[in-house]
Amino acid sequence: MRKLIRGLREFKDNHFPSHLELFEKLGMGQKPRVLFITCSDSRIDPNLLTKADVGELFIMRNAGNIIPPYGSLSGEGATIEYAIQSLEIEQVIVCGHTHCGAMNGLLKLEHLREEMPIVYEWLKLAEGTRRLVKENYSHLRNKELLEITSAENVLTQIDHLKTYPLVRSRLYQGRLNIYGWVYNLETGEVLAYDPVSHSYMPPQHQLVDDLPEPSLHTDMSDPLDSMVVN
Numbered sequence: 163m164r165k166l167i168r169g170l171r172e173f174k175d176n177h178f179p180s181h182l183e184l185f186e187k188l189g190m191g192q193k194p195r196v197l198f199i200t201c202s203d204s205r206i207d208p209n210l211l212t213k214a215d216v217g218e219l220f221i222m223r224n225a226g227n228i229i230p231p232y233g234s235l236s237g238e239g240a241t242i243e244y245a246i247q248s249l250e251i252e253q254v255i256v257c258g259h260t261h262c263g264a265m266n267g268l269l270k271l272e273h274l275r276e277e278m279p280i281v282y283e284w285l286k287l288a289e290g291t292r293r294l295v296k297e298n299y300s301h302l303r304n305k306e307l308l309e310i311t312s313a314e315n316v317l318t319q320i321d322h323l324k325t326y327p328l329v330r331s332r333l334y335q336g337r338l339n340i341y342g343w344v345y346n347l348e349t350g351e352v353l354a355y356d357p358v359s360h361s362y363m364p365p366q367h368q369l370v371d372d373l374p375e376p377s378l379h380t381d382m383s384d385p386l387d388s389m390v391v392n
Contacts, residue, residue: 184216194220197245199319200257201227201264205347208257220245226264226315227256228287232325239326246328246338256319257343257352258312265311268292287322291315309344313362316342317355341368 178185195218198208202223209219222241230236245251258265267274267285271292274282295311302310320342323329332338342355344362354365 181216188217192217192220192249194218194245194249194251196220196253196255197222197242197251198255198257199223199227199229200255201225201259201262203259203262206257206259206345211345211352220249220251225281225284226262226268226288227258227319228264228284228315229256229319229322230287231322232327234287242323242326243328246332252332252338254323254338254340255343256316256323256340257345258316259345260309260312260347262308262312264288265291265315266308268315269295269307269311288315288318290321291318294318313344313355316344341365 196214198212198219199222200206200208202225208214208221209216212219220241222238222245224238228238229242230238232239245254264285265288267278267281268288268291271282271285274285291311291314294314295307299307299310320340323340324333329338329340333340343352343365344355345352352365353362354368355361356363356367
């Protein structure tokens with residue numbers, strides 16, 4: 163706590179005055195460019211990862227970067243609706259990561275039923291990911307299995323995102339783009355899902371216009387070729 167309090171003082175005395183123009187502008191309202199949906203894991207800092215300034219990202223975080231399907235009364239649904247309807251955000255990133263504790267729990271879901279019942283109920287929202295991984299990646303173990311689970315879960319949650327009528331409408335109008343990313347904690351690299359090749363690759367390919375929206379899952383034949391960076 164002492165470190166945090168010292169940090170508050172440092173921010174107020176030095177950082178805030180040196181960025182006064184930015185903070186005065188933010189005091190008049192926000193206009194973020196991206197809705198960034200990611201895990202609550204303490205090892206992820208979206209602004210640090212993307213070098214985005216304060217006010218550029220509208221960030222939504224929870225265990226496992228899970229998006230409850232439309233119809234569920236949730237803070238996630240309210241955040242998505244507010245970001246797109248009120249803030250008129252046109253870019254959405256769903257970002258998973260390697261070594262994800264939520265995904266590790268998902269792979270051992272029944273063990274959580276008694277030990278952490280709230281976590282158990284929450285992770286059931288990613289049941290589609292668990293089922294897909296079980297059916298298609300039974301040959302993988304340990305680290306490789308966990309990494310592919312994180313990657314597939316990003317796509318599952320994008321599918322959930324598309325169940326929202328507002329999201330579907332904006333996609334149809336060409337007013338919304340959705341991207342799936344996976345952040346590698348060990349290397350610092352981010353890979354982005356490419357809906358053409360159905361694989362993860364460096365995100366520079368997303369700088370082109372009119373990319374198809376991701377809707378299918380990763381290539382089942384050799385899933386780790388592009389996704390994993392060792």
